[in-house]
Amino acid sequence: MRNPRNEPLGSDITGTAHGGSNAPANAPERRCVLTGESSARGDLLRLAVSPDGLVLPDAHAKAPGRGAWIGVDKAALAAALASGKLKGALARAFKTGALTIPADLPDRAEAALRRALLDRLGLELRSGKLILGSDRIANEARMGKVAALYHAADASADGARKLDQAWRVGLGEEGTGRVGQRLPLDRDTLSVALGRDNVVHLALVDHAAAQRVAIPLGRFATFIGAYSGTGDSAAGDAGNLPGIAATMN
Structure with a gap:
């Protein structure tokens, strides 16, 4: 997977975690593009973009390139997808609207x-x-x-x-x-x-x-x-x- 060129995503920041439940206290932080809240990397789900612009879950957080992170549950993700909030958040994060978000992204995740x-x-x-x-x-x-x-x-x-x-x-x-x-x-x-x-x-x-x-x-x-x-x-x-x-x- 890749992300659009020349795009330093704000959601891919590094910092010090403040007591994330699934990572040591010194684990790097990531910011959820939907809520704006930062948590330990191990607490969030990474979304990455395929070469043709398809947004897919990166459960292992190892896909090439930089990704956007979400820290919400399945119901909240489905609601954000239905309302267009997810599309807007990803468009801002990746600085492009040329993204395809599958309707079954919550199930895929x-x-x-x-x-x-x-x-x-x-x-x-x-x-x-x-x-x-x-x-x-x-x-x-x-x-x-x-x-x-x-x-x-x-x-x-x-x-x-x-x-x-x-x-x-x-x-x-x-x-x-x-x-x-x-x-x-x-x-x-x-x-x-x-x-x-x-x-x-x-x-x-x-x-x-x-x-x-x-x-x-x-x-x-x-x-x-x-x-x-x-x-x-x-x-x-x-x-x-x-x-x-x-x-x-």
Whole structure:
């Protein structure tokens, strides 16, 4: 993808984040072209332009050229698209009206963000950083080796509660209320994406991997209007990410 020539977009600014939920405190900021508010880069969705002027979601924020950023949810994006506000904002950002915005951009954005999250989970699974299965997760959790704990959206409350307890024991945080994150994905979606049967609970055994997953998870959850975490609000050095342990024992 590319952007029109000679165009320094105001939405692609760099600065210091002020407590973005999905990035460290020193992460660069970007400004939402719809609201004008600045947030950590990891909190926003990047839009880029194809060579023929088609506006497309760049869920990985890696497409060539500079892009425009949005920090609104799917409903707000759809409303901005319908009202013409998005077209006007992008025309001002790119200094050109020669842009084509697909009518299904909100759906494309949701699909791209979901795929980015699932792709990241798949990469962590293949690298051995993501583990599955209640028994294995419970054992690793009790030994303090779990950096982040996740539950499918349709996981049973009892199953999640038992793993949450094992995690707190391993972290030495009994009584704190720390719990794993409920993913905005059900077990069928996770199972198909990861190529395993009945994926209900997941855990990361590496702190850096937990940070890598937090970015696409936060973007996807924000866009679809789902809170990305249900854990303890004090995640310490983990970048203030709920459900991610600050330390590894």
